[in-house]
Amino acid sequence: MRTRPFFGARIEDRLKKVINRVLKRRGWQESVRPYTGYGTSEQIRVLARIVLQPSKQFGIVQAANALLYRRGWRNFIAFSKADAAASVRFGDTTVPVRADRGGYIDVRIKNPGLEPGWHSVTVQGSDGASAVASVQIIGDDITFGVVSDIDDTILSTWLPRPFLAAWNSFVLTEQARQAIPGMARWYQQMLEANPGAPIIFVSTGAFNTYPMIRRFQKRHGIPHGAMLLTDWGPTNTGWFRSGTDHKRTALRELARDLPNIRWLLVGDDGQHDPELYAEFAELQPEHVLARAIRELSPGEAVLAHGIRLEDGEHRWNPTTAPEFRAPDGDGLADKLRKLDIISF
Known part of the structure; x- marks a missing residue:
């Protein structure tokens, strides 16, 4: 039975740590990318990702965005912040979570009483960045x-x-x-x-x-x-x-x-x-x-x-x-x- 991650993953993890330090020194900032989740009367599945991306104050990035408006490559201008600490907040409830090695948050949290329908939860990173993620609470009577x-x-x-x-x-x-x-x-x-x-x-x-x-x-x-x-x-x-x-x-x-x-x-x-x-x-x-x-x-x-x-x-x-x-x-x-x- 494999007891250690595949060596390619270990190499990638080491590179990520080095690149994270370099990007932070160059002014890249933490950002939270929220994804749509779902839930029931019992639990909520929250999905998001913590990344580092260029500061909005970088004029060259703004110029590139204006020149190549919403071209596909823009989706990849970010770098995952591995194992980042974060929290999920809805109403008066705050739950600490941690991103995985790819910067992803995929957690199931006890539903504090949200009714069926669409709701918003806030995902906040350790450096203060936050974003609102949508979740659909699905009624127990839905088949x-x-x-x-x-x-x-x-x-x-x-x-x-x-x-x-x-x-x-x-x-x-x-x-x-x-x-x-x-x-x-x-x-x-x-x-x-x-x-x-x-x-x-x-x-x-x-x-x-x-x-x-x-x-x-x-x-x-x-x-x-x-x-x-x-x-x-x-x-x-x-x-x-x-x-x-x-x-x-x-x-x-x-x-x-x-x-x-x-x-x-x-x-x-x-x-x-x-x-x-x-x-x-x-x-x-x-x-x-x-x-x-x-x-x-x-x-x-x-x-x-x-x-x-x-x-x-x-x-x-x-x-x-x-x-x-x-x-x-x-x-x-x-x-x-x-x-x-x-x-x-």
Whole structure:
């Protein structure tokens, strides 16, 4: 059994400590990046990140921001503040927390009495920086929710083809990103017909892109919900973290945190969503209502991974939780109506 973190992670941690000291001497300041969380009557899951970023007084940074307004590379102008002390405050309650080696805060805190609906909590760093994070408290009587992928499900990105991924992530302006037709309308209809139901976005994308995705959602009318993203770089077990393991873990955590909900799992056939969703539906059928898979066009499939995954490759065959497929949100909505398993 491994007793020490992977050596790549240890090297990264040492470099972070050195770089943190250098950046602080150069005037970089602590900043808190809040992410949307969720909760129940029992507990609240708070998500945020503590980073160091250039001071706003640096004229060169302001000039760059004006010149390259909201281009993708801006999402990465920060450096994690590893193992930073912080606190979470809501109402009269303050809870001390600590960031992990990537600067991330992912904690579950006892709900002090927040009612179902949207609430704000304040995350404050040790140097005084703070930010307000949104959390959705989900009622104990809610039995339906949506889990949605992001890339090629609501947002056309052509990931993970390396050149196109880099171009989309670092160069294009946010306004150049394209929404998948019909998805926003479908999500709005389902949540309007099922008041209080959550939508949770689970993706292998980096948390660095969270601000861009939130602005994209607002611009295209995609409902607000918690986002369970990931981090890039070495982990405690290897050089790269597994995207499929991240999604698998996220689904298990949702089943544990929200045991009363049966999920509509929405993804695409460009990577591993069909197999992951089928696996989850077979292992935990009580938590899955149905599986909706957006079919990529032949061109999108080639750009995504060079070939289209064949249905025969899926080794999981759940007897419950029907799967249906269509190329866009309107097509998926029509097929879900025919199943007549939820109202919208």
